[in-house]
Amino acid sequence: MLRRRLLLGSLAAGGALLAGGRASAAGSERVAVRLGYVGTPCEAVTFAAPGGEPFRRHGLAAKLVPCADDAALAAALEAGRVDAASMNLPALMEPLEAGTGIRVVAGLHAGCLRVVAPEDFVLRTFGNLKGASIATDRLNGPSMKLLSALLRRQGVDPKTDVSWHVYDPAALEPALDAKSVDCVAAQDPLGYALLADKKAVAFLNTADGGFTCGDGIGRGHHCFLALHAGLVDRRPQVAAALTRAYVDSSNAVSRGVGPWALAEVRGRYLDADMFEAIGMLSSYDWHASTDLVLEEIELTARDFRRAGLLKAATDPERLADRAFADVLHS
Numbered sequence: 581m582l583r584r585r586l587l588l589g590s591l592a593a594g595g596a597l598l599a600g601g602r603a604s605a606a607g608s609e610r611v612a613v614r615l616g617y618v619g620t621p622c623e624a625v626t627f628a629a630p631g632g633e634p635f636r637r638h639g640l641a642a643k644l645v646p647c648a649d650d651a652a653l654a655a656a657l658e659a660g661r662v663d664a665a666s667m668n669l670p671a672l673m674e675p676l677e678a679g680t681g682i683r684v685v686a687g688l689h690a691g692c693l694r695v696v697a698p699e700d701f702v703l704r705t706f707g708n709l710k711g712a713s714i715a716t717d718r719l720n721g722p723s724m725k726l727l728s729a730l731l732r733r734q735g736v737d738p739k740t741d742v743s744w745h746v747y748d749p750a751a752l753e754p755a756l757d758a759k760s761v762d763c764v765a766a767q768d769p770l771g772y773a774l775l776a777d778k779k780a781v782a783f784l785n786t787a788d789g790g791f792t793c794g795d796g797i798g799r800g801h802h803c804f805l806a807l808h809a810g811l812v813d814r815r816p817q818v819a820a821a822l823t824r825a826y827v828d829s830s831n832a833v834s835r836g837v838g839p840w841a842l843a844e845v846r847g848r849y850l851d852a853d854m855f856e857a858i859g860m861l862s863s864y865d866w867h868a869s870t871d872l873v874l875e876e877i878e879l880t881a882r883d884f885r886r887a888g889l890l891k892a893a894t895d896p897e898r899l900a901d902r903a904f905a906d907v908l909h910s
Contacts, residue, residue: 610641611818616653616662617644621768621860622692622803623666625829634828638821650722657682660808664822668693668767668803669793669880670722676877676903677890681809683905685823687801687873688830690792691864693723694771696780697763698756710736715747715761722802723765729883730784730795738887753779772860786865794876795883799867801876812905819907823870830868833861874904 617623629635629642645662647653650671656662658680666688675682709731716724728738736742747755749770755761756779763783764774774780784791792800805826812819881896890899 610636610639611821612641612643613664613818613822614645614662615642616647616656616665618647618649618653620692621772621857622668622689622864624833624861625688625826626666628829629825632825632829634825634832637828638825640818640821640825654680654682654806657806657808660810662808663811663818664805664807664826666803666826667806668722669801669876670725670884672804672806672903673725673881673884673890676899677881677894679902682903683807683809683812683907684804684873684877684903685807685812685819685905685907686805686827686868686870687876688803688805688826688868689833689864689866690786690800690802692768693726693766693791693802694768694775694782695723695727695763695765695784695791696771696774697783698759698779699781701762702781702783709763710741712762713743713745713760715745715752715755715764715766717746717749717764717766717770719744719746721767723767723771725884725889726791726793726802727765727784729880729887729889730791732887733795733883749773753777756780768860772863776856776859794872794879797872797875797879799865801867804873804876807905807907809905812907816907816910819905823907827868827870830866833864833866870906870908874900874906877903 615626615629617626626644630644635642645656647656650667653662653665653667654672654675657665658675660681670693672682672684676684714727718724724744731738731742745761747761752764752770756764764771764780775782786792786800786802792802794800805823807819807822878896878900881890881894881899884890885892885894885896
């Protein structure tokens with residue numbers, strides 16, 4: 581049975597495993613920052629921030645601000661209602677195209693957007709999705725957008741050469757069993773649950789650059805650190821401290837998520853299987869960096885424009901120049 585409990589906010593608890601200790605009282609010397617979140621697994625660093633050692637070390641006192649969805653989070657960033665957020669780049673492309681007050685400063689990780697399929701389909705098609713019936717978790721969601729862009733790059737029209745179907749998680753496993761759909765493009769926790777339940781294997785993955793933003797430049801990312809433009813312009817030291825805290829925290833996850841906080845997490849968050857949460861977080865490629873972010877934005881914009889996901893008149897190079905801020909070297 582598909583792990584529905586993973587769809588109930590359990591990864592908020594997973595994020596607390598990264599905190600490095602209980603939150604200490606915020607001293608007057610620490611700068612208050614507001615971190616927006618939606619509640620997806622890959623926001624683990626954001627959830628860990630209030631008690632996280634990297635944020636304390638960089639002089640930050642983090643407050644978490646919930647947002648209803650990606651669009652609401654982008655709007656909160658643009659308006660300055662939050663200072664920073666971890667967001668996947670496909671969800672950011674349209675706001676960045678519109679010239680909003682958002683700056684992308686670092687790549688955080690890959691692995692939270694997935695394309696999975698039954699093993700027999702993978703062996704039968706060898707990566708060719710033309711004519712496939714593709715299930716997705718959300719119409720025009722980040723996984724659907726990213727896969728559409730990559731299909732167009734490969735000469736497959738994402739509007740006419742494949743068919744898309746939105747499935748409720750409870751109905752997806754029976755659809756796969758019945759071969760009503762060929763593969764699934766989804767954001768975690770759904771993609772991970774299908775892998776963990778052995779209902780699917782990776783069809784496109786991040787290990788070979790097959791399903792990341794900025795394909796063609798090596799190890800890419802799915803999620804990036806986005807800051808309010810006003811913070812970057814008017815408080816550059818705080819912007820740099822936030823970037824360092826996120827990069828340090830993300831890279832710490834790459835060294836392993838320890839079990840020390842299990843008892844604390846179980847008492848503070850929703851009931852969840854923490855070992856599954858740890859497995860999901862550990863499956864990501866946590867290689868946070870400010871390098872190549874400009875190139876990742878530009879290449880993703882080119883792919884999105886080619887696929888009709890951005891306006892034909894959009895200049896990917898200008899979009900990337902406007903969107904990226906090198907806060908650590910400015």
